[in-house]
Amino acid sequence: MKQPEQPPVISLRGATATLGSRPVLRGVDLAVHRGEVVSLLGANGSGKSTAVRSVIGQVPLTGGSVDLFGTPLRRFRDWARVGYVPQRTTAASGVPATVYEVVSSGRLSRAKLRLPSKADRAAVHRAIELVGLADRAKDSVNALSGGQHQRVLIARALASEPDLLIMDEPMAGVDLVSQEILATTLREQVVAGTTVLLVLHELGALEPLIDRAVVLRDGCVTHDGPPPRSLGQHALPGHDHVHPHSDSEPVRTGLLT
Template identity: 85%
Template sequence: MPQPENTTPDPVIRLRGATAALGGRPVLRGVDVTVHRGEVVALLGANGSGKSTAVRSVIGQVPLTGGSVELFGTELRRFRQWARVGYVPQRTTAAGGVPATVREVVASGRLSRTKLRLPRKADREAVGRAIELVGLTDRAKDSVSALSGGQHQRVLIARALAAEPELLIMDEPMAGVDLASQEILARTLREQVAVGASVLLVLHELGPLEPLIDRAIVLRDGCVTHDGPPPEALGQHALPGHDHVHPHAASEPVRTGLLS
């Protein structure tokens, strides 16, 4: 009798037995995270649970002390196709203190595809679409220094989208963002999922993104305590005004090659 075919899509992220330490302190203690093609996965947990360290280890910002990482079936140390990955970091300004317009910052996200060649029409169109997706077309020529916190976050997301990635990794995209920007970000993400993007999100509460989440992984003290349907919010994480800051985030290095 023939066996049924495996219909599970291939994983775009596979983190297996991951261990990591920051400042000599263990942060990840054998974490497993898998994101399949077309899936939206939320990484949840309290302060210091290891969520941001986990996603930063996926893109090489934090080296593992044990375990393994694969992107699109390739070991991280051999992975070179960074144009397939869009990364939105946690709590940073869009221009990093450098004078720049919205369009210039978003266009920098296209560098993973253009390399050293001059931008072509397709590149300019991709940048324009990314800006339009986050609702900032009317601010494209404005300096990012004139934007609100929510608009800064939208610029960072547009920068990630400019490369037309297959995988989006977003670290606390809703943190410190007003409700109007949260709804725009949710709509933008919904459109990306509709065209087949895979997504890994670090969140402290699901909020407007809840309808998009296929699966939730909950971390506690660097260990996975839940992997399945999103759990109901309890305690402080259920409060609309709850904010979430990772005490270890500032000490983690930045992979500038991926952020450009």
């Protein structure tokens, strides 16, 4: 007997969203299926981060719908299945904390109100090992480099052993060594069957892992298919050639239609 087809892990249908009074998503359709690695690409301001934040409920939609694992977002409660690494943040806070303590906080969605179990502790240690920080587990996160901070945040997301991993520009501002470690870590998750949605400026070290690329421009999907091969951010549809060191006006590249 034929088994019923599983629903997408993520399903955005006709998604619209505004920030302030500015439309940011304009009818985005996106489906990510079990075991897929999908990258969201596009220029700054194209709606990539807003799209992923709408998936986890941080940005409310003004129209359309979001489902996670076949359940409408408003009814979804099984957040232990979702690991999220936000954009440009830090593992440090005003309260001193070790690497182990920060990563342990990612296990709370599974531990809930009970004391950490042997399985919880094992998952935290494994997550720290995966990102290559086993020798720094007892160190304060305040003593880490930017790339190491990012690795701690990824370990925190992995500690819950998620079925879905969402990462918003995980390679931004990360040194080459950390990029390679993160690529290896992600490869292990993919082999284990984790579904992954990545916001990226360029594919870089993650290129071999990407199954599908979805390109956004002005809040609309302009491409959904094979990833552009070894093109980099400057060749993305609608990329504005504006950089922090430049005061010049943007020069647009060719657009996908």
